[in-house]
Amino acid sequence: MRENAEPAPRVAAVRVDWEIAKRGWRRYAAYPWATAAGVFTNTVFGFLQAYILLAVYRHRTNVGGYDAHDAVTYVWLAQSLIMTVYIFGWTELSQRIRDGSIATDLSRPLDPQRYWLAFDLGRAPYHLIFRGLLPFVVGGLVFRLHYPRPLDVLLFVVSVALAVVVSLGVRFLYNLPAFWLLDIRGVLILAVAANLFFSGMIVPIAFFPHWLGDVARLLPFASALQTPVDVWLGQSHPWQLVLQVAWAVVLLGAGRLVLRRATRKLVVQGG
Amino acid sequence: VADGIAVWRRLVAAQVRSQLQYRLSFALELVGVFTIAFLDFLAVLVIFHNTPRLAEWSVQEVAFLYALSSISFAFTDLAIGHLDLFPQLIRDGNFDILLVRPRGTLLQVAASDFQLRRLGKAAQGAVVLVYALAALHVHWTVARVVVLIVSIPAGVLIFASVWIVFACVAFWAVDSGEFTNAFTYGGNFLAQYPIDIYGAWLRRFLAYLVPLAFVCYFPALFVLGKPDPLGLPHVLQFLSPAVALAALSAAVAAWRVAVRHYRSAGG
Numbered sequence: 001m002r003e004n005a006e007p008a009p010r011v012a013a014v015r016v017d018w019e020i021a022k023r024g025w026r027r028y029a030a031y032p033w034a035t036a037a038g039v040f041t042n043t044v045f046g047f048l049q050a051y052i053l054l055a056v057y058r059h060r061t062n063v064g065g066y067d068a069h070d071a072v073t074y075v076w077l078a079q080s081l082i083m084t085v086y087i088f089g090w091t092e093l094s095q096r097i098r099d100g101s102i103a104t105d106l107s108r109p110l111d112p113q114r115y116w117l118a119f120d121l122g123r124a125p126y127h128l129i130f131r132g133l134l135p136f137v138v139g140g141l142v143f144r145l146h147y148p149r150p151l152d153v154l155l156f157v158v159s160v161a162l163a164v165v166v167s168l169g170v171r172f173l174y175n176l177p178a179f180w181l182l183d184i185r186g187v188l189i190l191a192v193a194a195n196l197f198f199s200g201m202i203v204p205i206a207f208f209p210h211w212l213g214d215v216a217r218l219l220p221f222a223s224a225l226q227t228p229v230d231v232w233l234g235q236s237h238p239w240q241l242v243l244q245v246a247w248a249v250v251l252l253g254a255g256r257l258v259l260r261r262a263t264r265k266l267v268v269q270g271g
Numbered sequence: 272v273a274d275g276i277a278v279w280r281r282l283v284a285a286q287v288r289s290q291l292q293y294r295l296s297f298a299l300e301l302v303g304v305f306t307i308a309f310l311d312f313l314a315v316l317v318i319f320h321n322t323p324r325l326a327e328w329s330v331q332e333v334a335f336l337y338a339l340s341s342i343s344f345a346f347t348d349l350a351i352g353h354l355d356l357f358p359q360l361i362r363d364g365n366f367d368i369l370l371v372r373p374r375g376t377l378l379q380v381a382a383s384d385f386q387l388r389r390l391g392k393a394a395q396g397a398v399v400l401v402y403a404l405a406a407l408h409v410h411w412t413v414a415r416v417v418v419l420i421v422s423i424p425a426g427v428l429i430f431a432s433v434w435i436v437f438a439c440v441a442f443w444a445v446d447s448g449e450f451t452n453a454f455t456y457g458g459n460f461l462a463q464y465p466i467d468i469y470g471a472w473l474r475r476f477l478a479y480l481v482p483l484a485f486v487c488y489f490p491a492l493f494v495l496g497k498p499d500p501l502g503l504p505h506v507l508q509f510l511s512p513a514v515a516l517a518a519l520s521a522a523v524a525a526w527r528v529a530v531r532h533y534r535s536a537g538g
Contacts, residue, residue, distance in 0.1 A: 037450035044453040047473055048461055052318070052325075055468040059322045142470075186303055193307045202314040209320050 016110065017118040024122030028130075035130050038083065042135045046079040050143060053204075064206030064213070070233050073146040074204045076139035077229045080132035084124050085163045085224045087201055089192045090171040092116075094178035106263060113255055117168055124164040148232050159228040159236075162244040167224040169251025170195070176255070179262035199225040220247040275378050282382035290387050297388065304391030312337060312399055315463070327500050328465045335403040335495065339487035340462035341396035343426025345389060347434060350427070353384035354434050355455075358441040358448050367535050377435070377526050407495065415494045418509065422490035425515040426462075429486050432518035433458055439529035454481060462486045467500040485514040 028035070050072045057068040066074065082088075093116065096102045105112050139145060148156060174191040178184045196202055198221040205216045205226050216222055223244040230236040290297055315337055319330040328336075357380065360366050369376045409415065437451040444450075458481065461469070466478045466488045478484035485507075492499050493508035 031446055033444055034446035034449065037444075037447050041449045041453040041457065044457050044477075045460070048457065048464075048469070051469045051473070052464055055325045055464075056318060056322045058326060059324060063321050186299065189303060189307055193310050197310045197313065202311075203317045207317050207321055209317075212317075 017114070020115055020118040021122030024119035024124075025126045027119075028123055028126050038131055039134045042079040042082060042131065043138050046076050046135055046139050047142075049075040049079070050139065053207075056207075064204075064208075065235060066204065066206045066233075069144050069146050070235070071204065071206075072139070072143045073233060074200075074206075074229055076136050076143070076145060077232055078201055078204075078225060079139075080136040081128075081160065081163070081225060081228065082201070083127040083131040084160065085167045085199075085228075086120075086127075086171065087167075087192075087195055087199060087225070089188050091175065091184075091188065093172065093175035094184050094188075097175070097178040098182075103266070106266070113172060113252065113259065116172060117165065117252075120164060120168045121161075124161075128160065146233055148234060152231060152234055155236075155241075156228055156231045159231045159241060159244065162241070162248055163224045163228050165248040166220055166244060166251060169248060169255060170220055170224065172255040173251060173258065176258045176262060179266070195221050195224075198222065200229075201225060204229075218243070220251060223247045275375060278374060279378055279382045283385045286385045287387055300388040301391045301394075304388055305395050308341070308392045308395035311341075312395070326465060326468045331403050331406040332491070332495060332497070333464060334399055335407065336465060336487050336491050337463040338396050338400035338403055339422060339426065339491060340459055342393050342400065343423055343486055344430050344459040344462075345393035345396055346423070346427045347430035348392065349386065349389040351381050351431055351434055352386070352389060354380065354438040355448065355451075356384070357438045358445050361441050361533075362445045364535050366533060370530075370533075376530055377523065409494060410496060415496075418490050418511075419494050421512055422487060422494075425490075425511040426486040428515035428519050429482055429511075430455070430458065432515070432522035433481060433483070435522040436525050439525050442529040442533055458483050458486075462488065465500070482514045482518055485511040 053071045053075060054068060056063065057071065061067060063071065093102075093112075096105060102112070105115070136145075170191070174187055175184070177187050181187070198216045198219050200206075200216070200222065205213050205222060208216055217226065217240075223240075227236060227240045227244055230240060312334075315333060316330070318325065319333070323329070325333055360369075360380070366376070369379045372379060434451070434455050437447075437454045440447040440450060454477075458477070461477055462483050466474055466484050469478070474484075478488070489508045490511050491497070499505075
């Protein structure tokens with residue numbers, strides 16, 4: 001009667017991941033009005049940025065390979081992906097480190113990094129659909145946008161998924177200093193500023209001076225936003241996706257390493 | 272009113288003293304905020320890397336708009352930026368505590384969290400302003416100096432009014448925090464660029480109805496002696512202080528109405 005025995009451990013682990021991911025989705029699905037407010041704000045910023053970039057195209061027809069439609073599409077895609085790839089500060093992990101809850105997390109038979117990755121991969125589709133779709137549709141009603149070929153849509157979804165993993169890798173890393181610092185606000189401000197600028201969120205990387213653009217494209221922040229957008233625009237090179245995979249592996253690996261270092265000497269204050 | 276200002280000053284002074292207790296930590300934060308704020312301006316420079324003019328505006332002229340808006344916004348943020356956390360006060364039912372005290376609720380909320388480090392942003396705006404003025408060769412007259420100086424407090428009042436009005440939404444919808452951001456942070460972003468580049472309907476709503484064009488666009492036209500690309504009446508360039516006072520009255524009225532509708536979460 002071996003068939004009725006416990007499922008294989010690996011299957012059980014994936015099942016746990018799935019349950020965690022569902023909770024990631026539900027956490028945000030629980031506040032529909034917050035989602036609506038966010039959609040409104042992303043849409044307003046989309047309009048502002050679109051008009052600013054269009055003003056550049058009164059004197060130019062092409063900037064760094066983008067025509068006016070590409071640039072406006074860029075703006076709306078970036079606003080639509082802003083929550084999916086979580087550009088702004090994420091402090092859940094550092095708060096758990098600060099208040100000592102991390103000790104409970106570490107005593108569970110779950111790897112904390114794997115937990116947050118599963119949680120985030122459940123969260124991201126919610127934000128892609130409910131925070132991303134509407135601003136893009138509104139943008140598409142007012143401006144002429146670039147729409148991708150069917151194959152690029154598929155590649156876009158893959159690239160967004162990779163972008164989420166890279167983004168989590170970055171966020172996980174900038175939360176870990178909380179093991180050593182009482183207040184990571186300084187680290188957080190720096191990380192978010194670098195993320196906003198070098199991801200191309202404020203101005204597309206195509207608008208950067210060449211040398212700065214070359215540097216920015218190699219950084220992980222570009223893998224979290226610029227790459228999926230380039231895929232959508234049909235302007236990506238295969239190496240950009242390879243770079244996404246590479247950053248995902250490197251950042252998650254670095255996160256594990258730092259976490260192991262930190263927990264070796266963990267002393268929980270109270271709790 | 273005088274009594275209210277005295278109370279506010281005492282509350283704020285106490286917070287400033289406490290923040291100055293850790294001098295090094297405070298200095299580092301100030302420098303951090305100052306430095307990070309330049310990334311924002313870097314975006315303006317990146318845009319002008321691709322074009323000599325944004326519509327009919329040069330980089331120095333946009334820097335001037337950027338500086339005026341940033342300075343006004345930084346002072347607003349300093350005084351009432353913590354309205355960002357206001358929905359939390361409603362959600363927890365802690366607004367009740369303010370209601371039982373013998374002072375106005377708006378005054379108490381305004382005085383509750385004064386973060387001196389936000390001055391770093393104003394300092395960054397001032398540096399950009401100096402750069403813009405040095406590069407622009409403004410033909411100074413008494414009137415231009417007055418309009419420039421008055422535009423800062425007027426801008427602060429306009430931004431503050433916008434912040435208060437949209438924070439009021441939290442009395443009805445607790446999850447409205449991000450909605451407010453569209454008008455506060457979005458408002459600063461809008462005002463940093465010349466408003467003639469925006470679509471007409473957006474301009475009507477966000478620049479005139481929400482009077483963000485009076486923060487720096489109209490005063491800047493006068494100071495720079497620049498013909499209005501939109502061809503609007505000249506008199507608008509002097510109306511910022513009046514608009515600011517009107518906006519503030521509207522904001523205070525909106526706040527009163529909202530407080531009357533407050534139903535406690537039972538904190």
